[in-house]
Amino acid sequence: MKKKLFVIGFVWPEPKSSAAGSRILQLITQFQNQGYEVTFSSAAKMSYNTFDLNTINVETKPIFLNDSSFDAFVKELDPDAVLFDRFMTEEQYGWRVSEQCPNALRILDTEDFHGLRKAREVALKRNEVVTLEYLQNDTTKREIASIYRCDLSLIISEAEIDILTNQFNIDTSLLYYLPFLLEPISEDDIKYLPTFEARQHFITIGNFLHAPNYDAVLYLKQTIWPLIRQQLPKAELHIYGSYESQKVTQLNKPKEGFFIKGFAEDVNEVMQNAKVCLASLRFGAGLKGKLIDAMQNGTPCVMTSIAAEGMFESKDQLLSEVEVNGFIEDNPEVFAKKAIELYTKAELWQETQQNGFKVLNQRFNKADFEQMFKSTINQLSDNLKSHRENNFIGQLFMHQSMQSTKYMSKWIEAKNK
The missing domain is CATH 3.40.50.2000 (Glycogen Phosphorylase B;)
Incomplete structure (x- = not known):
């Protein structure tokens, strides 16, 4: 039985x-x-x-x-x-x-x-x-x-x-x-992902009913995105998430390159089209699904220490020894600076992308x-x-x-x- x-x-x-x-x-x-x-x-x-x-x-x-x-x-x-x-x-x-x-x-x-x-x-x-x-x-x-x-x-x-x-x-x-x-990421999976040159814009994603996600979007809008936009005036930030409310949709500002896109029917598609993922969480717990989505689709990230917690280092490793699919930064000015670097430097982008594949296969297989x-x-x-x-x-x-x-x-x- x-x-x-x-x-x-x-x-x-x-x-x-x-x-x-x-x-x-x-x-x-x-x-x-x-x-x-x-x-x-x-x-x-x-x-x-x-x-x-x-x-x-x-x-x-x-x-x-x-x-x-x-x-x-x-x-x-x-x-x-x-x-x-x-x-x-x-x-x-x-x-x-x-x-x-x-x-x-x-x-x-x-x-x-x-x-x-x-x-x-x-x-x-x-x-x-x-x-x-x-x-x-x-x-x-x-x-x-x-x-x-x-x-x-x-x-x-x-x-x-x-x-x-x-x-x-x-x-x-x-x-x-x-x-x-x-499931581990294979070489064949990696081979068919869009290249650095084929991608554009920034992305962030998360259920809007989850308070840390809304706070992160607000933090991007008010503090981090203006710093990035100042250096990359043609760049756009696409924000995806289910259950958007009026307080979320009112943040949509196309003239500022800040787009509330709503529910993503296919997270893999939108993540693969993006060049850099921004995870600006200021509170929260657990592991962040948006980082997994980004690594699976070869999209490097800039993230806060809250977003990165538990994702990259094991209890036996020092954070300085850990390979990350991007950068971990809590200072908003440095966060924006690293986002711009990832967005504009192909070699750095490709190196951190490879780190993400390693993390998935070594820590979450x-x-x-x-x-x-x-x-x-x-x-x-x-x-x-x-x-x-x-x-x-x-x-x-x-x-x-x-x-x-x-x-x-x-x-x-x-x-x-």
Whole structure:
């Protein structure tokens, strides 16, 4: 009999809209390769960008918030493992899974460390350095509680593993480093990419509902792009992203070479047409999908240290030793200067492009992670009782006196009847 994986999505996957959508599909593929039948549910509404999971043999079923119909459904499904897409879904459904399917392996995919992103956002608004006090925010407390309630949490960035273990003393047995899982770039792939001479203009891309992306676009508009445009008066910046709102569209200024292009149906096409990608993120967490898109399509980048975090250096490397597909700069004047250099110097552009291919193949080749991940899941499943006994803090968070979300959910359900 095949094993069953039940994925509870914060939203339905939209790989064309966000890196999170691609990430969850990568995880589904990993479990399918391990022999799991997969069922996906979400309480969110589907959109025109929603990926058709049935095309990859994944069963789908909508679920509801604060509704005990979920209990009967998950009990009948009887999954061997449950994957929570972000800590918010674990808060809502984790206690129900625990009660109805106590022997199911509970896995949290954090997507990125939301508490870290929140800390950086608040510190940026106050023009202050992120301290431990900022890190210890309410989002962090909720997220770490979720990590303890689960048997394993998938962390996409080594930088976040470091913060969780060193700043918050979380046992490494609860954390598992699993970055983007990609097909390697072949010489044939590279051969057919447009050349330096065939490309033009700058690009940036990102879901506009994601606060760090909107802030990055605003930062480009107000601070960085005028510096670039001053030296390259005919250059254009093309900004792509799903879910553009009026506050985004009003930034469109063709006379300034600043174009809001909206949703990109084919990210590879628009990225290959561009000469340089700009990733001016000032807060955020996790790995940045726009950098992966750029490297896969041979487009060098200028990026902030926030954008580059976890992408290029491993825990055993110094940043000065790392090859980057462009430049990492936080000073806006230097950022603009490096963008102009990449845009105008073919040899430098080609050198950094090659660095990007190396990074993809050396750090994100899915073949390097698949077998170890499979072994970890099997070992956890076989030793689940002892693993949970060693996670006493997790047991504390599962105690009825600590389950405010459970009783709030029950209250909301009773109120709605």
